Amino acid sequence: MSTTTDQMKFLSLDELEITLANARSKNQAIGFVPTMGALHNGHLSIIERASKENDFTVVSIFVNPTQFNNAEDLANYPRNLEKDLSLLNHIKNIYVFQPRVDEVYSPRIPFIPMNLGQLAMLMEGKFRPGHFDGVVHVVHNMFRLIRPTKAYFGMKDFQQLTIIRAMVKHYQFPIEIIACETTRNSMGLALSSRNKRLSEKGLKEALIIYETLEFIREKKHVFSIQEIQKQARVFFAKGNLELEYLEIMNESCLLPASSWDEPLVCFIAAYCEGVRLIDNSLV
Numbered sequence: 001m002s003t004t005t006d007q008m009k010f011l012s013l014d015e016l017e018i019t020l021a022n023a024r025s026k027n028q029a030i031g032f033v034p035t036m037g038a039l040h041n042g043h044l045s046i047i048e049r050a051s052k053e054n055d056f057t058v059v060s061i062f063v064n065p066t067q068f069n070n071a072e073d074l075a076n077y078p079r080n081l082e083k084d085l086s087l088l089n090h091i092k093n094i095y096v097f098q099p100r101v102d103e104v105y106s107p108r109i110p111f112i113p114m115n116l117g118q119l120a121m122l123m124e125g126k127f128r129p130g131h132f133d134g135v136v137h138v139v140h141n142m143f144r145l146i147r148p149t150k151a152y153f154g155m156k157d158f159q160q161l162t163i164i165r166a167m168v169k170h171y172q173f174p175i176e177i178i179a180c181e182t183t184r185n186s187m188g189l190a191l192s193s194r195n196k197r198l199s200e201k202g203l204k205e206a207l208i209i210y211e212t213l214e215f216i217r218e219k220k221h222v223f224s225i226q227e228i229q230k231q232a233r234v235f236f237a238k239g240n241l242e243l244e245y246l247e248i249m250n251e252s253c254l255l256p257a258s259s260w261d262e263p264l265v266c267f268i269a270a271y272c273e274g275v276r277l278i279d280n281s282l283v
């Protein structure tokens with residue numbers, strides 16, 4: 001059964017398929033924003049953009065079990081469907097799709113895994129083995145179900161975005177991938193569903209991630225890439241977080257940077273009050 005509010009419609013899989021077939025027959029542009037719920041202003045700015053750039057947009061809310069390499073992380077992932085729906089209520093031209101696991105991982109959607117190679121061996125891939133295989137699988141299946149014209153991904157998950165681009169090429173999906181800027185709070189902290197698990201103190205302490213990224217941007221060219229990574233780790237250690245990795249990588253291939261002259265991205269992953277946070281910034 002679909003639930004209808006003023007702007008937003010909440011569709012079952014069958015209803016979604018009928019809506020999409022109808023849209024395709026009229027050559028309409030279909031936007032797609034995949035989410036795992038626990039929506040915040042970062043998601044909302046992406047969804048608002050997609051709603052403006054397409055005839056309508058499908059927003060999926062699906063906590064994908066296959067991308068969690070840690071059962072506790074999956075169990076603790078914040079879920080609040082009612083609040084999510086109330087946040088989406090004012091956005092025009094969107095359909096919310098909240099599928100069941102068996103609908104996403106259905107035998108109707110055959111999947112041949114791709115080899116992600118080096119892209120999945122570093123950073124998130126190294127510390128969360130199997131994570132990107134799960135992301136590729138769910139996004140592949142959602143792409144097959146929805147067949148959007150454009151799909152929107154946040155730059156906060158830059159490595160994920162790079163892998164999605166590689167995946168679209170590999171499976172030859174005729175889908176345009178749109179990269180959306182990271183939304184930050186007034187102090188610079190990147191918005192994330194995981195921030196909901198931080199105390200007031202944790203939210204302040206987590207700012208060291210953004211400050212370290214800014215430190216690197218300011219000191220670029222003063223030091224060699226190797227030296228600045230050392231200095232940045234020392235700067236980061238002044239805070240209270242546990243660093244997992246701090247890397248400066250080439251923007252397009254995500255291999256370790258060798259010169260300031262190439263487009264670079266600095267990546268940080270760290271634990272704050274036991275919550276794993278990631279962020280990055282173009283250097």
Ligand code: PAF
Nearest residue numbers: 034035036064135138157
């Ligand atoms: O970035 C996320 O929230 C997830 O990895 C995604 C793309 C919705 C796939 O589950």
